[in-house]
Amino acid sequence: MLNNIKKIAIVKLSAMGDIIHAMVALQYIKKSYPNIQIDWFVESAFAQVLENNPHINKIVKLNLKSIKKDKKQIFSQIKLLKEYSKNSYDLVIDAQGLVKSAIVAKFLGKNRAGFDKDSTREKLASFFYTKKVNIAYDKNAIQRNAKVLSSSLEFEITKEEILKKQPFLFFKNENKVIYDYLDNKKKNILFVIGASWPSKMYSKEKFAKIINTLNENCLIVWGSETEKNDALFIKNTSTAKVLPKLDLNSLKALISKVDLVIGNDTGPTHMAWALNIPSITLFGNTPGYRNTYLTDINKIIESKSSVNPFKLDRNDFSIKDINENEIVELAKEIFNGKKNKGLF
Template sequence: MKKIAIIKLSAMGDIIHAMVALQYIKKHFPSLQIDWFVEGAFSGVLENNPHINQIIRLNLKGIKKDKKEIFSQLKLVKQHSKNSYDLVIDAQGLIKSSLVARFLGKNRAGFSKDSTREKLASFFYTKKIDIAYDKNAIERNAKVLSSSLGFEITKNDILNKEPFLFFKNEDKVIYDYLDTNKKNVLFVIGASWPSKIYSKEKFAKIIDSLDENCLLTWGNEEEKQSALFIEKISKARVLPKLDLNSLKAVVSKVDLVIGNDTGPTHMAWALNIASITIFGNTPGYRNTYQTSVNKIIESKSLVNPFKLDKNDFSINEIDEKEIVKIAKELLYEKKD
């Protein structure tokens, strides 16, 4: 096998969960060429990774706004079908991603019918991988990518991973915000749904309970306004607008990341940086990997991964003092 394509279109956290497999694929197949198909908005998280030969940026989300976009996207995918992939692995498990796989190559692997939400997607695969949908997302991605290639990535492998996000030529302004005399703590205050977002006021209380250099990152105007609000009522500092390359750099330089269940928080796990991920209406056991330095805190909601409740705002019931306690343990207690 000389050349494969991986399809993992979105979102940032899901892409990060899949990327962990790359280092193990390369250990088994050092000369293998790996191309990755992704939604353009998230391609930055893949950039500078030495295990990826080519990043192909798609705009399938744009089809919702402009139906004509389907023709340009179809043309783009068909052009890459000439790359003669020995295997195409769909790690997304959606109908749209399985259709991309269908046009890219004859040999296609992906989740089995009972292993993914959009069961029809499995119809397009020539090799189907079984793993329960409610299993840990990182293990699911590792399974579909490794089993498709005939080897196994173990839990021990995942726990002992090398950092796998890479950056270069980052915006040097970030170093103006990092403190050499205090611990640097990055707060990720946004998320894709309002009910996944922890209280601004409680974030501020956490910040004031930590006598450290606390930084706030944001990705859109609404998050920026939330960051400015927190800055106004606490000792935090708001970072400037950062692209994904510079965001990876910031995460790699801080001592701790505290944030909602969203892509930038998962960057910490990928970079072996200490983190606390706050969960309300999404399942902590499924959406991250706990380690000696990567911790989670959850609301008391009983979460059904097959049917997430976007009207569940229980995340705001989490006591900020519990987060402060975990943060101080991660920042100050010596590790064995």
């Protein structure tokens, strides 16, 4: 334990699933350091994932992606970081492990922790840290985040503790329209049909078959016009309902109220795990063992592809080969397991 740590900055910029994987550590940091101040630096697009969390003192929104479109934006971002460097952080922890996140960390403080050169794809990032943490890059992402955040503060988060975690996504003033879509007579199943790459997305035709077979209150969320069109296709060929576009705050609220989430390897699906809600995550060209934490209620189904976490193949569309009946049967198993435990 470090006696002189009163104020820390966590740098975890993106993406939604990666941020969620790191957030699990917050409750354990506060347990070990009850009075610590925690500021979190994040890309503005994902800030709502962090909002209303009682363990975070300040969420600092960056817009580093704007630099790609307008090089002059680098000056405003540097100015913002220099302003926050005046906060005199006792420790800055880069949980991202990229060169750009390491540079952000360097602006924020003298004492910086992060992955060592053997633990991250962008080995140059480790050059910026004064304290370096070792854990293999192909290890489970949730364990990696827990390790870099806890080891930097000289305590440990065990696998058993993560399994017993408290839900750690919070919401306030959500869009009340979400409650109009919930059913108190049928099981509410939320389908997350989008993903960051087309090759991470399951077949919309098979999603429709699953929905018709389950015959429950099946809801679809979407985030882009392409996803909206896919959602409408599923609606027109099944009994599903398509929700209006939701912000992340209302999405957290919705997921906390459903009975099961079925979706691709993407942020909203990982929200279910964070909220202790049952989930089935579908994997094709990304590694299931690395991107999820299996529990009695959080399950995965993988395609038959052999996935190399060091070099993902975006042209691997094997997720579409997953048999829809396998998903239906796993959903029934989860429901039966909860029923046997008296949770329904």
